Amino acid sequence: EPEVTQTPSHQVTQMGQEVILRCVPISNHLYFYWYRQILGQKVEFLVSFYNNEISEKSEIFDDQFSVERPDGSNFTLKIRSTKLEDSAMYFCASSALRGDTEAFFGQGTRLTVV
Amino acid sequence: KNQVEQSPQSLIILEGKNCTLQCNYTVSPFSNLRWYKQDTGRGPVSLTIMTFSENTKSNGRYTATLDADTKQSSLHITASQLSDSASYICVVSPKAAGNKLTFGGGTRVLVKP
Numbered sequence: 356e357p358e359v360t361q362t363p364s365h366q367v368t369q370m371g372q373e374v375i376l377r378c379v380p381i382s383n384h385l386y387f388y389w390y391r392q393i394l395g396q397k398v399e400f401l402v403s404f405y406n407n408e409i410s411e412k413s414e415i416f417d418d419q420f421s422v423e424r425p426d427g428s429n430f431t432l433k434i435r436s437t438k439l440e441d442s443a444m445y446f447c448a449s450s451a452l453r454g455d456t457e458a459f460f461g462q463g464t465r466l467t468v469v
Numbered sequence: 470k471n472q473v474e475q476s477p478q479s480l481i482i483l484e485g486k487n488c489t490l491q492c493n494y495t496v497s498p499f500s501n502l503r504w505y506k507q508d509t510g511r512g513p514v515s516l517t518i519m520t521f522s523e524n525t526k527s528n529g530r531y532t533a534t535l536d537a538d539t540k541q542s543s544l545h546i547t548a549s550q551l552s553d554s555a556s557y558i559c560v561v562s563p564k565a566a567g568n569k570l571t572f573g574g575g576t577r578v579l580v581k582p
Binding site: 359386388390396397398399400403411413444446448450456457458459460461462463465 | 512569
């Protein structure tokens with residue numbers, strides 16, 4: 356069964372460092388997303404991406420965040436200068452279409468900023 | 470502000486028993502409502518998706534209901550198994566928002582033998 360894969364599964368970084376979280380969406384999907392879940396809190400939408408550009412972003416997704424689809428398979432989330440409060444589980448998701456279609460989530464990358 | 474609230478926060482049930490989880494939402498208008506299962510440290514996995522015109526949808530031992538008038542949904546688990554131990558999350562997709570999903574806080578279910 357096709358699945359969304361994320362690497363690494365766990366990333367530890369020092370405050371102020373840049374991190375790149377990587378995702379390989381399901382191959383025939385066109386819409387890509389990043390969500391995050393701070394420990395003990397709800398999953399929160401960060402950004403959606405379609406046709407090589409951001410289609411929507413939340414208030415959380417400020418200038419320190421960026422997304423990119425550098426080739427035909429990878430979808431990345433870059434955090435430019437990490438803060439302690441960026442520590443969370445980051446989930447990548449993809450869907451075939453917009454709207455009433457299922458979004459498939461990856462297993463997540465646990466980011467710990469120290 | 471769009472919100473999704475779930476109850477109870479957690480529950481413990483004995484293997485083989487049934488349980489029902491509740492979800493109330495304020496998202497309006499909405500496109501669809503979903504229930505996800507999330508194992509600890511893993512990504513959410515979709516159980517059901519219902520549009521506003523659907524009242525009920527089943528996926529094996531999981532049955533979701535939706536009342537769009539009262540903005541309530543429930544997830545019923547029948548004949549629970551140990552593998553059902555997980556968080557169950559109610560998720561609403563606002564109309565025209567695609568997969569910009571609004572998540573509830575989840576109900577943590579523990580099934581005991």
